[in-house]
Amino acid sequence: MRSFHHVASSGPPRRETGGLTPKGIAMTAYEESDLRRAAAAAIRAPSLHNSQPWRFRLRDGGIEVLADPARQLAVADSGGWAVRIACGAATMNARLALAVQGTPAEVVIRPDRRQPDVVARLIRGPGRAPTYAEEDLFAAIPRRYSNRQPFWPDPVPAEVRARMIEGARAESCWLELLVGMTALSGFAEIAQSADRVLRRDIRYQTEFLGWSQADAAPDGVPVRAGAPLAEPQDLLPQRAFADRRRASGRDFEPEPLVGILGAASDGAADQISAGQALQRVLLTATDAGLANSMISQPIEVPAARDQLRRSLGRSGVPQMALRIGYGHPGRPTPRRDLAEVLEM
Ligand SMILES: Cc1cc2nc3c(=O)[nH]c(=O)nc-3n(C[C@H](O)[C@H](O)[C@H](O)COP(=O)(O)O)c2cc1C
Numbered sequence: 001m002r003s004f005h006h007v008a009s010s011g012p013p014r015r016e017t018g019g020l021t022p023k024g025i026a027m028t029a030y031e032e033s034d035l036r037r038a039a040a041a042a043i044r045a046p047s048l049h050n051s052q053p054w055r056f057r058l059r060d061g062g063i064e065v066l067a068d069p070a071r072q073l074a075v076a077d078s079g080g081w082a083v084r085i086a087c088g089a090a091t092m093n094a095r096l097a098l099a100v101q102g103t104p105a106e107v108v109i110r111p112d113r114r115q116p117d118v119v120a121r122l123i124r125g126p127g128r129a130p131t132y133a134e135e136d137l138f139a140a141i142p143r144r145y146s147n148r149q150p151f152w153p154d155p156v157p158a159e160v161r162a163r164m165i166e167g168a169r170a171e172s173c174w175l176e177l178l179v180g181m182t183a184l185s186g187f188a189e190i191a192q193s194a195d196r197v198l199r200r201d202i203r204y205q206t207e208f209l210g211w212s213q214a215d216a217a218p219d220g221v222p223v224r225a226g227a228p229l230a231e232p233q234d235l236l237p238q239r240a241f242a243d244r245r246r247a248s249g250r251d252f253e254p255e256p257l258v259g260i261l262g263a264a265s266d267g268a269a270d271q272i273s274a275g276q277a278l279q280r281v282l283l284t285a286t287d288a289g290l291a292n293s294m295i296s297q298p299i300e301v302p303a304a305r306d307q308l309r310r311s312l313g314r315s316g317v318p319q320m321a322l323r324i325g326y327g328h329p330g331r332p333t334p335r336r337d338l339a340e341v342l343e344m
Helices: 032-041 081-100 132-143 158-170 183-199 202-209 268-287 302-312
Strands: 054-059 062-067 105-109 118-124 171-176 257-263 291-294 317-325
Touching: 032 054, 032 081, 032 132, 054 081, 054 118, 062 081, 081 105, 081 118, 081 132, 081 268, 105 268, 132 268, 158 171, 158 257, 158 268, 171 268, 183 202, 183 257, 183 302, 257 268, 257 302, 268 291, 268 317, 302 317
Parallel strands: none
Antiparallel strands: 054 062, 062 118, 105 118, 171 257, 257 317, 291 317
8 A cells, every 4th residue: 555645745846837027036937837737636526515616717827726705605605615625625626636637726715805705826936746646636636526326344444544634734624533432423413403403494494405406417426326215214314316215225334434534723824734634635535536525514503613622622623524435326416517627
C-alpha cells in the first residue's frame, strides 16, 4: 500500500511556462485549458439534492470558483451553508485536477469582500510533480457517488479510518468517527428527530420532491439513486427520493460507521474549508474501495446541530454527517454540461 502524502506537500520542481510582467517579474497564469480541466473535475463534487450551485471563471490568470445564488435552495439552504459546502468540495476537485498536471494552485478562500460569490481563487503556484496521494484522490473523483443503499456489515479498517481523519485535518477541519453503539444510538436519535422536523415542513418537502428526477435530468437526484423507503427498524434516516420498498432481507447494516465532519467555527470560510475537507474524506474513502452517503438533517435543523455539537464534546461546529462502508456498486449521478458553468 502506498504511503499517505499531504495534498499540499511539495515535490521536485518542474519547468515553469509562465510569462513576464511588464517589470520583468516572473509570473505564471492558468489558461483556458486549465480552467476547463479544473471545472470538469469540480462539477463531479456532491451538492445538496444535486443542485450544482457553482460557476467557474478565469480572472487575472487565476481560476475562480463562484457560488451560483440562482441554484441555492430557498427553503433547505436559506443561509447558504450547503452552497458553500458544495463549492468547497468542487474547489478540492479543481485543486487535484491542477495538481496532477504539475501546476498546483495556492488557494485563497473568499479573496474579495466586495464579491462574496467568489468562494475561492486558485492561483498558480510553483510547478512540481504530483504526489501519489494527489494522483490517487484525483483518480477517485469519477468513482465517488452517494450510495444510499444498505452496506455490508464488514468493518472499515483502522488504517483507512486514520487516513480519513488525517484528510479532514489537512484541511483544518476534524472528522469524529463514532465508536460504539452508545455514541451511534445518540447520533441516530438526533438525526431521526431532525428528519421528523423536516418531514413535517411542507415547504421543505415540496422543495425536496422538486429535486427528485428522472435519470435523464442533468441535475436533481435520479430515482434510482435514492434510498429504499424507511422502515421502523432503520437506525438512520436516509433520503428516499422515491417510494420504492426494499427487497426483503435487505436491511441496513446494524452498526454503520458514522463520521461527523466539523470546522473550527461556522463562518463562510469555515464552511468552504469543510467542503474541501468533506471531499478529501470522501475521495480517501472511495480510493479505499468504500461507499458513502451523507446525512445532513442534523446539520440543517439548528437545535439538532447544537445537540450534536454538545454530544461530541469537542470545540468547533459540525458541518456534515457521513455513513461509510462497503457497498454494492452503483452509478454516478448526472451533471449539467460544462458549458453551462463556465463564465468566459
Ligand atoms: C451539503 C450537502 C448535504 C447533503 N445532504 C444529504 C442528505 O441529507 N442525504 C443524502 O442522501 N444525500 C445528501 N447529500 C448528497 C447529495 O444528495 C449528492 O451529493 C447529490 O445528489 C449528487 O450526487 P452524488 O453525491 O452521487 O454525486 C448532500 C450533499 C451535500 C453537498
